Amino acid sequence: MFETLSAASADAILGLIAEHRNDPRPEKIDLGVGVYRTAEGATPVLDVVKAAERELVANQDSKAYIGTAGAADFNSAMQALVFGTTSPDKRLVTLQTPGGSGSLRVAAGLILRSSPDTTVWVSEPTWANHVPLLGGAGLNLKPYPYYDTSSHVIRIDAMLETLRSAVAGDIVLLHACCHNPSGLDPSAEQWRAITEVIVERELVPFIDMAYQGFAEDIDADAYAIRHMAERVPEMIVASSCSKNFGLYRDRVGTLSILSADSKTRDVVDSQVNNVVRTIYSVPPDHGAAVVSLILHNDALRSAWVGELTDMRERLRDMRVLLNDSLLAKVPQHDFSHLVRATGMFCFLGVSVEQVARLKKDFGVYMVDSSRINVAGITPANVAYLADSIAATVAGG
Ligand SMILES: Cc1ncc(COP(=O)(O)O)c(C=O)c1O
Structure with missing residues (x-):
């Protein structure tokens, strides 16, 4: 064949x-x-990864499957890292995924279940694998202007104008920081303007954060996520530990989904875990266990x-x-x-x-x-x- x-x-x-x-x-x-x-x-x-790995090897007593959502201690630490929250949010579900790519793919599966015909707006240009990965999964993608290749600035007015033409329920894929490939991110003021359009047009932000800590610092790099999370009813966040923990081949990331209320969150939780079950069943553990050790220990952190x-x-x-x-x-x-x-x-x-x-x-x-x-x-x-x-x- x-x-x-x-x-x-x-x-x-x-x-x-x-x-x-x-x-x-x-x-x-x-x-x-x-x-x-x-x-x-x-x-x-990273030295800190080596140290955490030594601890892990010494103390890990089982390699039995973890569940579809991965490890709860990893997920809570990552939710706090990404969203800056100190206690779990009742509208938010976070699950461990095989890297940022795995997170994007599971998000695509969830979107296809809830709104298969919706448009996902992606920046022009965007990371070389966004379109093959999300389009290949079956999502309808459309570009919004982002980068001016002659003057090397963000085309913020053109971007906002295009987003204003989107219909309620459309999804907007954004890079939280260190936009790949351009390296140029919206300023805090521009993020607020983007958020206003998203709220006004009832769009759903889908934020990909593959470089938290590589632009300014951990908190500043999550500004867009944290600002929007306070203002929108629904949001999707894919996050990767490949770059900031140097764990590329261990495949560590999270997918977080913010729902309008806690009841919907529980339904989303069941659906997204079911999506995982139908793709890779359970995420890899080693790298996430390392990240969890680091984030839960003050000295390692x-x-x-x-x-x-x-x-x-x-x-x-x-x-x-x-x-x-x-x-x-x-x-x-x-x-x-x-x-x-x-x-x-x-x-x-x-x-x-x-x-x-x-x-x-x-x-x-x-x-x-x-x-x-x-x-x-x-x-x-x-x-x-x-x-x-x-x-x-x-x-x-
Ligand atoms: C913008 C963006 N998103 C997602 C990813 C995926 O990262 P991972 O290796 O964790 O799958 C990358 C990796 O280069 C990226 O640049």
Whole structure:
């Protein structure tokens, strides 16, 4: 039966990783990857994760299944981390999921059960897997304007105007912080304006938070979620521990659903757990058990905040360093959006031809849109990188 299939289109990033690996030039730079890296180019296990894992291995006495919702202690700690709440909210259900992607997929399953024909508005551009993942699950997606690729600002007026044209019950997918791929997030004032339209038009916010702690800090990065949670009757939040705990391959995340009242919440709880049962039955445990240990222990938690701060500050420093170096070499080109962006990603802001030239002439690798992962920049390679970019943009 498989002869009816043709090969799936290759993942652009995987192709880029392979090309970079096979490039013999020692000065080559990989700005395409999707993970955090240290100045030494490593994606290490956090020290605090190692410490929690040691404790877990010593004390865990069973590998029996956990339920569809995962571990209650993990879910309550994550609900508090995401929503800033001190006690469980009777309108809110939070369940452990296999990463942020698993969370998005379960959310799609729930939406398909409650409102299969509804439109989900997604930012243009958005994370490369949002459309395949949510569209592939069967949701109807439509884009709203978000990023101006020439002036490198958020198209807030166009975004609000489009959302005003949405019909009651439509869902709006938003990035809580460190918008991927642009790195540009709405200001607090802009978030309030977005919330007003959502309330006015009776839309449902669906917030994806894959980088909590990578923009400003844990609480500031959750501003949109916490602001909206106080104002809207219903909301969906997908959260990932892949980046902020460095637990990428352990698959740790949560899905939270806010319902209009506690009675509806109980129905949603049963439905969403049933969705999980029909997809992967129960979530993986190890990474979530590690996160739970960290969040419930004051010493581990503050060690985690310290390591998270180090990652965030390194990314920030590299943005500043690259912008300063480019300013010195090609002052006629404005790269200031590099420092207005936060998190791992942003657009360099060069053409597809220039992306190709950077790869061919200098061994500098990035995806065609010129989205870069600033974690690929180090104090040791930034001068070469800036020279390469300067030579490329000066050449037109
Ligand atoms: C915006 C966004 N959402 C979700 C995810 C999914 O993360 P996870 O690896 O936890 O599935 C990512 C990962 O890159 C992302 O950038």
